Amino acid sequence: MKIFHTADWHLGKVLQGVSLIEEQRYVLEQFIEAVKKEQPDVVIIAGDLYDRSVPPAEAVSLLDEVLWKITVDNHTPVLAIAGNHDSPARLQFGSRLMQANGLHLIGKPTEKGEGTTVELTDEFGPVQFHLIPFADPSVVRNLTQDESIDSHHRAMQSIISSYGEFQTTTRQVAIAHAFVTAMGEAEENTSDSERPLAIGGAEYVAADLFKNFHYTALGHLHQAHFTGTEQVRYSGSPMKYSISEEHHQKGFLVINLDGAGKTTIEKRPLVQKRDIRTVTAFMEDLLKNEPNEDYVFVKLLDEAPVLFPMEKVRSVYPNAMHVERVINRKLPEQTVSKVSTIERLDDQALFKSFYEEVTGMPPDEETETIVRDVLQELLTGKEEFQ
Secondary structure, three states, X not given: OEEEEEOOOOEOOEEOOEEOHHHHHXXXXXHHHHHHHHOOOXXXXXXXXXXXXXXXXXXXXXXXXXXXXXXXXXXOOEEEEOOOOXXXXXXXXXXXXXXXXXXXXXXXXXXXXXXXXXXXXXXXXXXXXXXXXXXXXXXXXXXXXXXXXXXXXXXXXXXXHOOOOOOOOOEEEEEEEOEEEOOOOOOOOXXXXXXXXXXXXXXXXXXXXXXXXXXXXXXXXXXXXXXXXXXXXXXXXXXXXXXXXXXXXXXXXXXXXOOOOOEEEEEXXXXXXXXXXXXXXXXXXXXXXXXXXXXXXXEEOOOOOOOOHHHHHOOOOOOOOEEEEOOOOOOOHHHHHHHXXXXXXXXXXXXXXXXXXXXXXXXXXXXXXXXXXXXHHHHHOOOOOO
């Protein structure tokens, strides 16, 4: 069975106040052409179809157009799940009607995994796909009434165990949206355009939970890579969404699953019309460059002040997004150490540092609990439509 694995489309993404919708259309047209040319048996979208829970109209229209071309025009089934940026209820609306055309959208987990498994068949027999959308531990805890679920790892463990024993004669594929690491250890995110899933280090899921699946298609991290084993993989996002992704090689994965459940995996590149990259130069040299439409983040080496820098930069790079001066002078060692330390702090540690700076004493336990709850509420988007 040939599988196309993609994730993290983030339709409706706005970068530095600029909508990337036309760039997304340009990239997804390449993906549609690949579907037409290679004729996969199924397309997987492992979460974050939209960039926010209430997407702009043009993002909804683009998703509708792309899914129609894949499922109806090309007769290719699509299996998609909600990510942490999506609204589960909005994404799942009308999903039962869409299944008739081969579109399976799962927005939220269900009790005992009911309705979240899709079975497709090839010349070797059936393949079961288990769709595991992003779910905050509190959602899974309320669903299962299991008070021990206090982390994303335990939430994922509960969801997977709800499927029961797998048939050893049937090939199994998991589709999940989570921060998966080899041993469930803390790991740096591959992009600053992706927000954390939890406060206090409870967001990590161990890859070992997926050991009984022949392949696991992951979404959430924007750089393509495997974790734990080569069968547990992130496809990465189809295009760059921040300057931190400047050196990522974007695309999607092609997985060939044989009759015994063995996989061969290839990567197919996708190319943006306008790249997102850094330009480092003196203003005098920069103004000699050929005009270019890329989305650039400019670092000026000039030590003297530059008047109207963005206006000058945009005479060469009309889509420039940011200009800053690189400070060449050596900062005092104490200052460098303090700045470096602050950059590594998470939100709660930053608050604690700020509180101590202002009051001269650390926050008490009640204050820290309130701050942690507020931060977690902001992350899970409880104030938004669910």
